[in-house]
Amino acid sequence: MQILIVGCGRVGAGLAQSMILRGHSVTVVDKDPLAFERLGDKFKGQTVTGVGFDRDVLLKAGIERADGLAAVTASDESNVLIGQIAQQIFRVPRVVARLYDPRQAEIYRRLGLPTIAPIPWGINRIAEMLLYSPLDAVYSLGNGEVDLVEIEVPQTLVGRPVRDLTLPGEIHVVAISRDGKTFLPTPGATLQERDVLHLATLTTSVSRLRELLGY
Numbered sequence: 001m002q003i004l005i006v007g008c009g010r011v012g013a014g015l016a017q018s019m020i021l022r023g024h025s026v027t028v029v030d031k032d033p034l035a036f037e038r039l040g041d042k043f044k045g046q047t048v049t050g051v052g053f054d055r056d057v058l059l060k061a062g063i064e065r066a067d068g069l070a071a072v073t074a075s076d077e078s079n080v081l082i083g084q085i086a087q088q089i090f091r092v093p094r095v096v097a098r099l100y101d102p103r104q105a106e107i108y109r110r111l112g113l114p115t116i117a118p119i120p121w122g123i124n125r126i127a128e129m130l131l132y133s134p135l136d137a138v139y140s141l142g143n144g145e146v147d148l149v150e151i152e153v154p155q156t157l158v159g160r161p162v163r164d165l166t167l168p169g170e171i172h173v174v175a176i177s178r179d180g181k182t183f184l185p186t187p188g189a190t191l192q193e194r195d196v197l198h199l200a201t202l203t204t205s206v207s208r209l210r211e212l213l214g215y
Contacts, residue, residue, distance in 0.1 A: 003130060004029070004066040004092075006052035006082050007073035011098060011126070013038035015070055018127050020044055027061045030073075053081045058090070068094035068130035076100055083113050094130045147203055148174075153195040156214045163187040165197070165212055170205040174198050 001024045005012050008030035016039060019026045026045035030036065033049045050057030052073055063069065069092045071082035076099045083097035097108065099115045108115050116126055157164065162173045162185045176185050177196040191197075201209050 001025070001067040001130075002062060002065050003027070004058075004061055004063055004069045004086075006030075006069065006071045007079075007098075008032075008035035008038055008047075009072065009074060010038070012070070012072040015072065015126055016043070016045060019130075022127070027066075029057060029061050053078060053085060055085075058085070063090045063092065066090070066092050068092065068096075070096045070098070070126050070130060072098040072126070076104055080104075080108060080113065083108075083115075087113065096126050096130060098126070145203060147201055147206075149197075149199045149201055149209070151197050151199070151213070153191045153193070153197055154214050155193070157191050158193050160191055161187065162189045162191065165191075165199070167205065167208060167212075169202075171199060171201045171209050171212070174200050 003019045003024050003026045005016050005019075005026060006029045008016070008028050012028060012030070013035075016026050016028050020043070027048060028036065028039065028045060029048045029050060029052050031049065031051050036043075036047045039045075039047070046061075048057060048061040050060070052058070052071065063086065066086075069083070069086040071079035071086070073079055073082070079097040079099060083095050086092040086095045095114065097113055097115045099108070104115075162176075165171065165173050166187065173185055175182050175198040176189070176191075177198070178192060178194075182198075199209070
């Protein structure tokens with residue numbers, strides 16, 4: 001994937017290194033050329049110096065080819081603007097904006113701009129939001145420790161019981177939508193083709209959920 005990261009502070013640099021290690025192509029944008037020193041001498045991605053919401057800078061950074069963009073500057077206003085430009089003008093498939101004010105984060109989530117507050121697992125959480133599109137979170141609870149996820153049941157799980165997707169204290173199937181109706185399943189309920197699963201999962205257990213789903 002082509003990943004564009006705007007902001008090369010601690011989170012931006014850490015995210016860039018994480019994406020490189022996962023095998024993705026990365027371009028980092030920052031208005032301060034000295035900020036790129038955080039990436040280290042062995043960084044294999046590209047860097048572009050400039051203001052992150054400047055159209056020419058974004059074009060130079062390859063936003064037209066980007067599969068995902070993370071706006072992680074030190075300014076909430078800039079991150080929101082960059083995220084909206086990426087979504088609405090350049091139609092980047094996956095966009096995440098880092099916000100410091102959780103009240104603003106909730107507002108923009110409701111408007112369709114995925115956001116994340118500055119919490120300890122921020123780098124891994126942003127990476128998951130950029131890369132794992134089949135596991136889109138429809139809502140985050142608390143400070144983001146728990147996600148509510150909706151997904152159509154994979155073919156590999158059709159005919160199996162709900163308990164096969166349950167990890168006590170980590171992953172729970174809280175509801176199933178089937179034939180236009182939604183119900184609360186029992187552990188022994190059988191998963192059927194075209195079921196839409198509503199799951200609650202710890203964000204730290206996303207990788208385990210992906211394994212259970214066969215992704």
